Amino acid sequence: MKAKIATTWLDGCSGCHMSFLDIDERLLAIADRIELVYSPLVDNKVFPDYVDVTIVEGAVASVDDLAKIKKIRKHTKYLIALGDCAINANVPSMRNPIPVQEIINRAYVENAFIHDVMPKHPALPELLARVMPIHEVVPVDVFIPGCPPSNDTIFYAVAELLDGRIPDLTSKTRFGA
Amino acid sequence: MTANGQIKIFTLKIDGKDVSARSDQTVLQVCRENEYFIPTLCHLEGLSNIGACRLCMVEVAGQRKLLPACTTMVSEGMEVTTTNDKLAHYRKMTLELIFSERNHTCSVCVSNNHCELQYLSQKLGINHIRVPYRFPKFAVDASHPYFILDHNRCILCTRCVRVCDEIEGAHVWDVSGRGIQAKVITELNQPWGSADTCTQCGKCVNVCPVGALSEKGRSVAENTKRSGFLPYLTARRKEKI
Amino acid sequence: MTLEELQEIKAGEELARSQKKKSIHVCVAAGCMSQNAEAVLNTIEGQLKEKGLAKDIDVKGVGCMGLCAAGPLVSIEPENRMFQEINQANAFLVTDNLEKGKKTTNDLASDSPFFKRQYKIVTENCGVINPERIEEYIAFDGYLGLYTVLHDLDQNEVVQNLIKSGLRGRGGGGYPTGLKWSTVAKAVGAKKYVICNADEGDPGAFMDRSVLESDPHRILEGMAIAAYAIGADEGFIYVRAEYPLAISRLKVAIKQAERKGLLGNNIFGTTFNFTISIRLGAGAFVCGEETALIASIEGGRGTPRPRPPYPAESGLWGKPTLINNVETFANIAPIIRKGAEWYASIGTETSKGTKVFALAGQVVNTGLIEVPMGMSLREIIFDIGGGIPGGRKFKAVQTGGPSGGCIPEEFLDIKVDYESLTKLGSIMGSGGMIVMDENSNMVDVARYFMEFCMSESCGKCVPCRVGTAQIYDILTKFAERRATEADLTLLEELCDVVRNTSLCGLGQSSPNPVLSTLKYFKHEYMERIQAEVNQE
Structure with missing residues (x-):
């Protein structure tokens, strides 16, 4: 039976997904063994009821992210935090020392050349006071640090998981790598 | 050392193996000599030891408490344990505490890939920080013509304070504030650029283990630190005296 | 100064006392002082003058009487009749009842357990002598211990006396004082220092402050004896700047002792020289830690350094240094005067002598008490402390200051000494004792x-x-x-x-x-x- 795999991004730059795609032709090797059930790369809009491995990029920064990650955790066997944003909130967290309203005001009003109004729309998710790494919200099973983690690291991690092992990445990657 | 200043030679055990040491050596020196790995951040060969980062804690037989290897002098028959599960756990936790204290964003740091903190995190097998990040608000002092001080990256090892005081003899640096509010300052908490006592020698920048002190106008890859000059400098000074 | 002169001063004091019918003691330590005790003192003096009794009745400010909760405290001696909560308006209650007169609304039973269950060594002169007159200290055998040491004992004998007494450091750790002294005495070096740690910083603790305010000469004498025993000629008292009254009384005491030749060169006609200076702490709790305290005296930032080397080997400016706290030094003169055996007969197997505690929190009698080691927590809190106010239930007692632990009711009968408290996960510390009732939330306590x-x-x-x-x-x-x-x-x-x-x-x-x-x-x-x- 093929392993059900999902990937998603929260507050990140999608760089980790790019690095994932950089696995290149080796993707073909794993393609036979997995079923990609949910991802920005596929068309499914609803997170499935059961997933073996979910790879999450990005930090928890908005109420949407918060709801999403809680839902993912509920329906996932192994949760992988991919990249520094997911693990230590990285660049998105650089706003944390500053109050949210001040940041938004700075971005959309003070520094705006035209149309300087505060963005407000029901579709826009509210920002959390503090950007958090995933493990501060839900338990995480595997951490793959790096900004982004190299394609080799990601490939190794996925391959290990598919073989039923929890990967040891100590020698392969680190914060900022 | 004995009262009359004579140096003796001791034999001691490190992780069960016999090694020899001079009586004026620290446990850390002897361990490093014999290629035992002990992590350190505040220690730097050539500067005084202060035992502040607590990463080099070791077990010494007969001692109730753990001891910092950098400030513990060797003694005859001493039995040192450099690593076990408990020590590894404490070292990891201590390093995690350092990460959680300020804003260590490795990916966008001037010291990315040549940072002692980053290196140690990998070496000790840290892939996430379990204690919550504190995200304090700290300013960057870029008032100096050649150098930048970024408190967000500082780990308060005080190498800069010591090198400026002990080697350069200028004592531009010091620490102000207590506890979690402590931070390094130049002169009487004035902008670095206005510090008349600063000789602009750059020793502080070169001993800084992280990205708190860096050189202006250099790329991340170029911002490597060179602290190897210290032991030579101190050794040559000693010879002159 | 000679022994004869010392005895002359004592005789003079006793004569002066015998010429007065009675004396009125008004507590002028910080607790009562903050309730305007000085005005009470002046009022009483004025009223006596009006009554024409000024000649017969002596009025003086004295040190802490202990029951700070009921201050300002006044007593009539020698019968030890005590009054509580005396102010300018009701001071007449004292002066109108000099003879064994009627009961007043402000009488305080001096035979209550709060006073009777105590055993005073460190605080024996507190509430008895005027802290600003060296003559009164001498009248109660002050500086006799120093004389005895300088003339009759060699350095080792002093140290051995301390070892035999079983005295342990009262600053927190409970390190044997005699052992510490002997280590510093044996340390190699021509220059050594004695430091008195008076940087009392625990919330709710005021033992050292009270002793300094009430009986400053006792500390100077203890330090001088220590200096002789270890071979030091210079001493420092590191006292926190938040204790202005203690500082001013120490200054007065040092000046008086210097004038009388009890500090300075050739003390008691011997070759022993000893001077004491005061250093003020700027309010950092960590400066009570000995290596941080030394760094602070040296003019540096008050941060600790790893030990070893201990200060006994390399302390102030790298010289062998003895550091003891106020209460430890306050025990020295009595041990010399009354003997090590006497001292060792008080207390428990491992903890000798008495301990001063600052009772605070949810307890009826907040204040300063001195009890023999080995008294149970229940006796301290319920007999001496008078229990919990308002009929509420006892919940826990926190001993040892911010780094101590909370002890629950089931261990109230434990005999208080260094070991028993450590076993319960708390410490003796410097002697703070904060009582908590059922309304206290322990998570909040820990968080505080x-x-x-x-x-x-x-x-x-x-x-x-x-x-x-x-x-x-x-x-x-x-x-x-x-x-x-x-x-x-x-x-x-x-x-x-x-x-x-x-x-x-x-x-x-x-x-x-x-x-x-x-x-x-x-x-x-x-x-x-x-x-x-x-x-x-």
């Missing part, structure tokens, strides 16, 4: 003390600097009922790291309030986790 340790951490070592802040943050989560099971695990882990890897005693003992409340009141932590789960 952790906040203190966090803000008083010097910031030098990582576990204490960051660890205490992280522990405080987690306790805040508990206080706000946001905590999870994972937080509890992390809390325990952090306490373990901070305790075992911090540089100095402040850091190492800072988790004690958390650990002891976790041990005895874990359900209070659990309740707050449960609450969060229920919300979801």
